[in-house]
Amino acid sequence: MSLLYMESPAGRIEIRGTGDFISRVAFLDADANVEQESGVPVLLKECAAQLDAYFKRQLRQFDLPLQQEGTPFRQQVWQNLLTIPYGETITYLALAKRLGNVKSIRAAGTANGKNDIAIIVPCHRVIGVNGELTGYAGGLWRKQFLLELEKGGRLF
Secondary structure, X not given: OEEEEEOOOXXXXXXXXXXXXXXXXXXOOOOOXXXXXXXXXXXXXXXXXXXXXXXXXXXXXXXXXXXXXOOHHHHHHHHHHOOXXXXXXXXXXXXXXXXXXXXXXXXXXXXXXXXXXXXXOOHHHEEOOOOOOOOOOOOHHHHHHHHHHHOOOOOO
């Protein structure tokens, strides 16, 4: 597994993967001590380039092979997140309904929170039923930043 770090308007991002797939995209704290690897696979550089284009509002749909470990239910949730269009949000309840069971709302929320591929698997597009921003591993300010970026600078 290789890793690459990039700077973004929302802070430093760590990208992990191989020459065949991306397995992690995560925000790091500004004070995190990072050491860049040499010989990074082309795919990780392509991921960084696509993320850079996303932050510049030049890319709305990522085209990268992804792989993250998780139960079949989590895989189903993450696949469902990929269908939420750029600039749109859904609620945790709507996500549970998409999965075919409104009673799975907590499990869907937990699976959403276990997503290791931030931005690309857009867990930031899932919000509370009353429109409030709830839970984001990168911090709520980043969730708000990403949603505003996708809305063209205005939130809701």
